[in-house]
Amino acid sequence: MLPxxxxxxxxxxxVPPAAVRLVADALNLTRAEVHGVVSFYHDFREQPAGRHVLKLCRAEACQSMDGERLARAFLDRLGVEWGDTTPDGRFTVEATYCLGLCACAPSAMLDGEPIARLTQASFDEIAREVGQ
Amino acid sequence: MTRIFVPRDAAARAVGADRVATTIVQEARRLGLAVDVVRTGSRGLFWLEPMIEVETPGGRIAFGPMTAKDVPGLFAEGLPLSAAHPLCVGRPEDIPFLKRQTRITFARCGIIDPLSLADYRAHGGYRGLERARSLGAAGTVDEVTKSGLRGRGGAGFPTGIKWKTVADTAADRKYIVCNADEGDSGTYADRMIMEGDPFLLIEGMTIAGFAVGATKGYIYIRSEYPDAIRVMERATVLAEAEGLLGAEAKFDIEIRVGAGAYVCGEETSLLESLEGKRGQVRAKPPLPAHKGLFGKPTVINNLISLATVPAILADGAKHYADLGMGRSRGTMPIQLAGNVKHGGLFEAAFGLTLGEIVDDIGGGTASGRPARAVQVGGPLGAYFPRALFDTPFDYEAFTARDGLIGHGGVVVFDDSVDMARQARFALEFCAIESCGKCTPCRIGSVRGTETMDKIIAGDRPEANLALITDLCQTLKFGSLCALGGFTPYPVMSAIKHFPEDFTRPRLAAAAE
Known part of the structure; x- marks a missing residue:
């Protein structure tokens, strides 16, 4: 079902709620079973994200390089919390737990592209890139 | 034509390798230099990334860490590039970090073009499979057993015994499943192999299939690794085109992508996920070796275990087993991460002490402050204080000190770390990632986080620490899998080795 x-x-x-019934019918499962799978995995959303998505790593290696403080400052600046989208619908910031870039912490992924050794300046650049 | 090697590893890209590669091509064109830019994996010297290597008659010469801005200056005087340039780090093989390693699993990583089968073969690829075929299926299982290879995911179960169990179980279908759901913070060895030497994994899985009589393999890759997914998908297509996978090879591989659940790195949860279900843990027995994927006998191995098999077969079990200490034979790709000066992949025989790894090889912290705590083995691994830096890197030695080596991740923290916060994070992480099947993990992690909040707030720390200790006993002995069962390691090690962080007044922290 994951593919x-x-x-x-x-x-x-x-994964639009309306699709759950179609997937259930196609796989000969109940809607509850499909909903169970969709809701289990962090990746699947019921609503589309913003136009740009930043996945910020919050795991230990990034914590050790001050990632949490930088992340908090960035969220405060945008006025959003983890998982939120800015009111204009342009930008979503999500927590992730490890991108495997731990020797170049702190790290993130912007629209699927990895970025690492994050500093205050990197966050300024990210904000510019996504028009915030 | 001078070949210039620029990594396409995700970590190198994350610090600008793509821009460096593009700029090299532009500069070369502008200056009329005949260069061929080859994108490779990473050598794993991440503090030098992006590190480029230039082919010369005397071998490759490396430069790093490069930025796109450095390129025009470096190429201004044409080829050969000047070894006197400030970014020149000499021959990569002579860099102490690399020179001190024993690279077996990572022998090719960062050197070859990952998607060139010709390169793979020219560097010893497919010699392992050839030898396996000459030994026969049973002989291959024997060889893996004799090598002493143990599961590199963390459990350390002997790979050969696992294979023999599957080989000895009669069934109409058997499966090889590669666990590439590398979720531990501080680890990236699987990612590096997939991006830097994907045919190695394909060869390892083909050998496993041949040895146990399986014709179908799955690689379960976490969705946080889009680069690795792309390279592995391309590599399987290329291998199929050459008949190295598919009907002719009697072995087929399918790539499956996870969906952000850490617990799917647990083997039974991974199998559930592959079957299209919620990634909830299964109770064992039955073992996956008897009843695994779709109820069939299944070899489920960590990626590094499978990627080490070709070298064991090619050079013989003894060559591998001669390395290491005690019951930990061979090499381990140690991944230095976090607040460390020389972060990177260090493959070495078991037995180095934690102090050698952190201070000597890692060069201490990146911040320059004293290293205070080191978490070994991912989010479920214990925090080690300097007092335990004499612990040798070995499965049993770490167990004896209430820790684990896990998948080989070593995350360094300097003296600014607050260990009460780290203990809280361990419980919170368990709560976020719990699959919900067993009560200690599902509820204990949440209650533990709340109790740790009280301790941090200075609310009856003694009584609440006693509660946490009791809760950790329940988690350790009452959980179904390692997520709940091992969360006590970081929590209790933080309390035991850094007690001062749990009882000090919190006014300053609260005011922040």
Whole structure:
């Protein structure tokens, strides 16, 4: 089922609630079973994210390099919390736990592209890139 | 034509390798230099990334850490590039960090073009499979057993015994599953192999399939690794085109992508996820070796275990088993991460002490402050204080000190770390990632986080620490899998080795 859900999310930006019934019918499962899978995995959303998505690593290696403080300052500046999208719908900031870039911490992924050795200046650049 | 090697490893890209590569091509064109830019994996010297290597008659010469801005200056005087340039770090093999290593699993990583089968073969690729075929299936299992290879995911179970169990179980279908759900913070060895030497994994899985009689393999890659997914998908297509996978090879590999659940790195949860279900842990027995994927006998191995098999077969079990200490044979790719000066991949025989790894190889902290705590083995691994820096890197030695080596991640913290916060994070992480199947993990992690909040707030620390200790006993012995079962390691080690962080007045922290 995971490949189907990934494909749906690639097209719609989320797994729309309306798709749950279709997937259930196709796989001969109950809607509850499909909903159970969709809701179990952090990746699948019910609503599309903002136009740009920043996944910020909050795991230990990034913590050791002051990642939490930088992340908090950035969220405060945008006026959002983890997982939120800015009111104009342009930008979503999500927590992630490890991108495997731990020797170049703190790290993040902006629209699927890795960025590391983050500093205050990197966050300024990210904000500029996404028009915030 | 001079070949210039620029990593395409995600960590190198994250610090600007793509811009460096593009700028080299532009500069070369502008200056009329005949260069061929080859994108490789990373050598794993991450503080030098992006590190480029230039082919010369005397071998490769490396420069790093490069930025796109450095490129015009470096190429201004044409080829050969000047070894007197301030960014020149000489021959990569002579850099002490690399010179001191024993690279077996990572022998090719960062050197070859990851998607060139010709390169792979020219550097000893497919010699392992050839030898396996000459030994026969049973002989291959024997060889892996004799090598002493143990599961590199962390559990340390002997790989050969696992294979033999599957080989001895009769079934109409068997599976090889590669666990590439590398979720531990501080680890990136699997990612480096997938991005830097993908055919190695394909060869390792093909050998496993041949040895136990399986014709189908799955690689379960976490979704946080888009680069690795792209390279592995391309590599399987290339291998199929050459008949190294598919009907002719009697072995097929499918890539599956996770969806952000840490617990799917646990083997039974991974199997559930592969079957399209919620990634909830299964109770054992039955073992996956008897009833695994779709109820069939399944070899489920960590990526590094599978990627080490080709070298064991190619050079013989003895060559591998001669390395290491005690019951930990061979080499371990140690991944230095976090607040460390020389962060990177260090493959070495078991037995180095933690102090050698952190102070000597890692060069101390990146911040220049004293290293205070080191978490070994990911978010479920214990925090070690300097007093335990004499612990040798070995499965049993770490267990004896209430820790684990896990997948080989070593995360260094300087003296600004607040260990009460780290203990709280361990419990919070367990709460976020719990699959919800067993009560100690599902509820204990949440209650533990709340109790740790009270301790941090200075609310009856003694009584609440006693509660945490009791809760950790329940987690350790009552959880179904390592997520709940090992969360006590970081929590209790922080309390035991850094007690001063749990009882000091919190006014300053609260005011922040």
């Amino acid at each position: 189907i859900l990934h494909d749906l999310q690639a097209v719609f930006g989320c």
